[in-house]
Amino acid sequence: MTLRSLVATLALLVFAAAPAHAAGAGSACHLPEAGHEGKVDIITPHITNGDHIEIPYWKFPFFLECTLPKWAPLHVGSLELDLSPTKHVVMLWLGAVLLLGGMVLVGRAHARAMARGAAPRGGPNAIEAMILYIRNEVILPNVGHHGEGFVPYLLTAFFFILTLNLLGLVPFGSTATGNISVTATLALLTFLTVEVAGLRANGVGYLNTMFYWNNELPVVMRPLMFLIMSPVEMIGKLTKPFALAIRLFANMTAGHIVVLALMGLIFEFAGPASAAPLLMSVVIMVLELFVAFLQAFIFTLLSSVFIGQIREAHH
């Protein structure tokens, strides 16, 4: 039964991509156009979204450019919603499918191991260690009492961001978490989670997280401080997700710019001196690998802290 619903979930994700083939028209793959004159900006197309993806190919130059289909935009009220798959949308799908598939395998390994009455070995155990670390050391202590309900969201955020970060380091990959729209949406989800958590934990007291009214102040000062501090409280509320979005986006983007710039220098020097940027790009790439984990961790940690803060507010 679980397997069937799993297949349904996967199918939903896969068939979401199906219209690409149905539409046919714009989704052709072709060899990249040869020979651009002069210098070409390799960095901007790499770090920005686009309407084509590159896939590996067995002949020189070993990749094909696939133009993604263009769907007619949906109209929601006065809003024009273009749901056409772009490079980063495809990376989101890919990341979600890989993550879900991998995690389901891990889950099945655990179910099998539990039937044996033992712990799973190898990979599943390593993933379990990560899950348990994030849950027991990051989420639960920061979220506070009865924080179990936030675990799925925060674990998903961690592993999804991590997967997207790592996919950005794979050849032909692209970093969806280096796109401000993606990080802003993730931060928005955290923002909503935080506010809902605050509402549920504090009830009417939730208003205190927006409006400053301190009964310990002299009566005259209260309205004054209310007028001064309330905007500060509200801005503070918005700054947190803003910082989350910018931090993740900037870290991912900056790292890729550095790596690409160093790779560009390899060709710019075109000689023995190329060894230096080559070495440096390798080193920065390793650093990026670390940053991929670090940023996913920080996003999860800070989300947990924000949720914990608002639940503890005015207790």
Next chain:
Amino acid sequence: MRAPLSALALLAAAASPALASSEAEAAAKPGLLDPHLGLMTWTIIVFVLLMLGLKNFAFGPILEAVAGRERAITDAMAAAERDRAEAAKLIAEQKAAIEAARGEAQRYIAEGRATAEQMRNELLEQARKQQAELIDNAQKSIEAEKAKAIADLRREAVDLALAGAGKLIGQKLDAAADRQMVEQYLASLGGK
């Protein structure tokens, strides 16, 4: 500034036939900070589906398995604790029993020793008493024998004296009256 921009525009135009290659649209090439509503929508859709999927098919079973293992370990530890407490209790009981047995043995030994001592003293006392009695008896019988011998001797002496005196006087002395006189005399001697 101008040259790379137009190169970019060219690239964008070449890469995306869907886009018309007019300058205006090329300038609308996605920048770093442009929000993209479609991408944001997709992020939400993908994230929510992913979260539901992971919650039900991955984190759920994994955390459940972990919780099951934790439970098993806790149970095993509790059982071990129980067993250990029981073992400690048994050991304490054993120790107490041994201690009690040892105390009892000590008591028995002490008792035995006391009894033996007492018995020895009693026996000794008895022996001493018997000995004293024996000695006493012996002395008494010696004394009696002695008295009897003295009495015999005295009677014999009376008889001899009477016989001698009778022979001397030539007549037979009245046995009873004379005897009494001699005996009175002897008694006055013996009194000294």
